[in-house]
Amino acid sequence: xxxxxxxxxxxxxxxxxxxxxxxxxxxxxxxxxxxxxxxxxxxxxxxxxxxxxxxxxxxxxxxxxxxxxxxxxxxxxxxxxxxxxxxxxxxxxxxxxxxxxxxxxxxxxxxxxxxxxxxxxxxxxxxxxxxxxxxxxxxxxxxxxxxxxxxx
Amino acid sequence: xxxxxxxxxxxxxxxxxxxxxxxxxxxxxxxxxxxxxxxxxxxxxxxxxxxxxxxxxxxxxxxxxxxxxxxxxxxxxxxxxxxxxxxxxxxxxxxxxxxxxxxxxxxxxxxxxxxxxxxxxxxxxxxxxxxxxxxxxxxxxxxxxxxxxxxx
DNA sequence: TTGATCCTGCAACACAGTTGCAAAACTATT
DNA sequence: AATAGTTTTGCAACTGTGTTGCAGGATCAA
Numbered sequence: 001x002x003x004x005x006x007x008x009x010x011x012x013x014x015x016x017x018x019x020x021x022x023x024x025x026x027x028x029x030x031x032x033x034x035x036x037x038x039x040x041x042x043x044x045x046x047x048x049x050x051x052x053x054x055x056x057x058x059x060x061x062x063x064x065x066x067x068x069x070x071x072x073x074x075x076x077x078x079x080x081x082x083x084x085x086x087x088x089x090x091x092x093x094x095x096x097x098x099x100x101x102x103x104x105x106x107x108x109x110x111x112x113x114x115x116x117x118x119x120x121x122x123x124x125x126x127x128x129x130x131x132x133x134x135x136x137x138x139x140x141x142x143x144x145x146x147x148x149x150x151x152x
Numbered sequence: 153x154x155x156x157x158x159x160x161x162x163x164x165x166x167x168x169x170x171x172x173x174x175x176x177x178x179x180x181x182x183x184x185x186x187x188x189x190x191x192x193x194x195x196x197x198x199x200x201x202x203x204x205x206x207x208x209x210x211x212x213x214x215x216x217x218x219x220x221x222x223x224x225x226x227x228x229x230x231x232x233x234x235x236x237x238x239x240x241x242x243x244x245x246x247x248x249x250x251x252x253x254x255x256x257x258x259x260x261x262x263x264x265x266x267x268x269x270x271x272x273x274x275x276x277x278x279x280x281x282x283x284x285x286x287x288x289x290x291x292x293x294x295x296x297x298x299x300x301x302x303x304x
Numbered sequence: 305t306t307g308a309t310c311c312t313g314c315a316a317c318a319c320a321g322t323t324g325c326a327a328a329a330c331t332a333t334t
Numbered sequence: 335a336a337t338a339g340t341t342t343t344g345c346a347a348c349t350g351t352g353t354t355g356c357a358g359g360a361t362c363a364a
């Protein structure tokens with residue numbers, strides 16, 4: 001049901017003391033409908049209404065500060081934003097593992113957050129102090145596999 | 153000895169059928185003196201002579217195609233270029249593991265290639281086809297550790 | 305020396321991202 | 335409902351990164 005999702009978006013924002021304005025509902029609504037990370041340009045293209053570029057940037061900044069989304073830098077340097085749930089991480093907004101793997105599909109180019117993958121321990125040179133190990137991966141996503149039936 | 157290094161730079165370029173022009177020798181010379189990845193702006197700042205921005209971009213493009221350097225995208229989205237040896241990978245130009253870990257020092261911001269670290273096998277959801285697993289890390293580099301004597 | 309090829313610098317452009325400011329929208333209070 | 339105060343938005347302008355086309359210069363091979 002469309003109405004109930006709108007309500008949920010509204011509630012999510014209110015809970016975080018974010019005024020549920022049009023842009024914010026539109027952008028968060030888009031994130032809720034999509035399982036992968038979105039660039040600023042993607043968002044501009046896919047939301048219903050036209051908003052100023054700056055307004056969208058500020059919306060994303062605000063969502064990031066509130067922990068609704070996080071930045072993902074593509075292997076080509078493109079900045080994308082991934083929502084913390086509804087799809088990517090199979091959990092609700094604001095629940096996700098902080099350090100998780102980002103998977104980029106080489107067919108569709110989409111980036112998925114994969115919180116289920118464990119970050120392994122690795123051997124590391126002793127003269128460097130390792131703090132965080134970050135994983136990213138390339139391959140073919142679920143959707144493209146079922147569509148194209150690629151087996152390589 | 154400075155002269156002998158200049159000769160080596162010259163030879164490296166000639167071997168690859170790259171005309172050893174001023175920019176090219178300057179830029180490759182810089183890479184040979186440095187152990188970490190450099191951004192376009194870094195290079196512009198640190199080479200002796202002033203060259204046009206575009207010329208430097210084209211030089212980097214050429215070096216990349218010839219396999220002398222490779223692009224590294226910083227976690228903040230900044231594009232850097234790492235030479236395939238002389239420092240970063242402990243091997244000579246053009247010899248390096250294609251898929252290696254990039255280490256970013258949180259103190260100095262420099263990025264190091266660490267070819268000695270093995271890429272582990274991981275458990276991955278069966279409905280996604282994993283092709284390449286990429287590792288990147290954050291921590292404190294050798295130099296900053298010895299300088300600051302940080303122990304966390 | 306001549307032509308062909310390669311390299312460089314310049315102008316111009318596209319795109320991402322940021323900042324300051326003023327108008328508009330909203331909130332709370334009376 | 336009118337007011338004052340705070341937030342939010344849109345606009346203009348600007349910075350930084352990266353790209354393209356073109357013309358002049360340097361280099362190479364004959």
